[in-house]
Amino acid sequence: MQVAEATGYRALLHNRPFRLLLLAYAINTFGNWITVVAALALATFKWHASPLELGGMVSVFLAPAAVAGPLSGWLADRLDRRCILVAANLIACVVVLAMPLAASIWHAYLILVVLRLVSSVNQPVMSALVPSLVRAEDITRANGILLQPAHATRAVSPLVGGLIVGGLGASAAFMVDAATFLCAAALIGLLLAGAGETACSPASQAELHLVPGASSIALRGLIPLAMIALAASFSFGALDSVAPLYVRDLLNLDVGAFGAVVSAIGLGAMIGGLAPGIRPEADRPLLFGMLVAIGGFLIIAATQSFWTLLIGSWIAGFGSGVVLTSGQTLIHCSIARAHHATALGMMSAVVNVGALAGITIASLLVSAAGVTVTLWLLAALLTASLPAAPGKSRRIQASASFETTSPR
Structure with missing residues (x-):
């Protein structure tokens, strides 16, 4: 008896390389929001930051991506994408662990800038892998699914981050984010090792x-x-x-x-x-x-x-x-x-x-x-x-x- 081939969104859920990419992206996105909540909590309750300083913290979390995005994309089209993604996540893991050591909001600004410069590599480079992992007719569906973690974390991560910070402290939240970077690096390595050279090799x-x-x-x-x-x-x-x-x-x-x-x-x-x-x-x-x-x-x-x-x-x-x-x-x-x-x-x-x-x-x-x-x-x-x-x-x-x- 011939088994019907899965189509539409169901076919993507049966695609193991794409599932690994989705999981890595989801874990990474969730960790980023946890760090935002924890950093704002530190600034508000430990350093008693002013509204202007809190706004500056949001700015330093967004602005570095404007620099890192084009540069990381340009490099990913010319270098091995597996090396770029794994290295970026491992470096980000180390950087985020420095946040509990920050003695002032200015130290936190510096750490967040470095963290965002490194972690901003993930979104464009992971998204660029989609056409190598799915069929041409599934690209639209794959993009829709891949963006789900970003939409979902917008709704739930502030709540979860608040619970972690409130229950365990900001340092624990930063450790959670560090763990997400490690998991993402492992998943990307596993994904690209099984997907073949076409997914990760440079053009x-x-x-x-x-x-x-x-x-x-x-x-x-x-x-x-x-x-x-x-x-x-x-x-x-x-x-x-x-x-x-x-x-x-x-x-x-x-x-x-x-x-x-x-x-x-x-x-x-x-x-x-x-x-x-x-x-x-x-x-x-x-x-x-x-x-x-x-x-x-x-x-x-x-x-x-x-x-x-x-x-x-x-x-x-x-x-x-x-x-x-x-x-x-x-x-x-x-x-x-x-x-x-x-x-x-x-x-x-x-x-x-x-x-x-x-x-x-x-x-x-x-x-x-x-x-x-x-x-x-x-x-x-x-x-x-x-x-x-x-x-x-x-x-x-x-x-x-x-x-x-x-x-x-």
């Missing part, structure tokens, strides 16, 4: 330069997607700053309500991230995701009740999930595989810069114009970026341009 010089100017063509092709990524990351970074003020000043509710809003965004993003995989042949998924996100922002801005805030946050999160999955798939399908890590690293930098700018500028906008006006402005920004949303036709055209440069 040859012929693949990198087979088409004259291939790198610059790839860079120009990313500009529309970068505009979308910048607008979306700016808006959602700003929403992170605006949401607690919305809950406190407009609804007169407490921190529990804010936690529910954060969870609603995360849960929406989880479901939205899987949506493009249901119909991977759909045209203009980025445009659809942006329209949904705009709808969520408009609901939040136009109404002032807790339940509409939750609904709007969930809808906005759903849209962001669609955009992230579709954007990553667009890179995999329109850029030569020899340049995947570079392109993903550049996009990671754009997202982190946008989020950091959104957090900073939104605080100023709220002070000057108020919460509601700021939300309307964010919806307007997302709307203004819609013409840049690439469609399926552009993806196919770009993919054809690079077909001869992709390694087989």
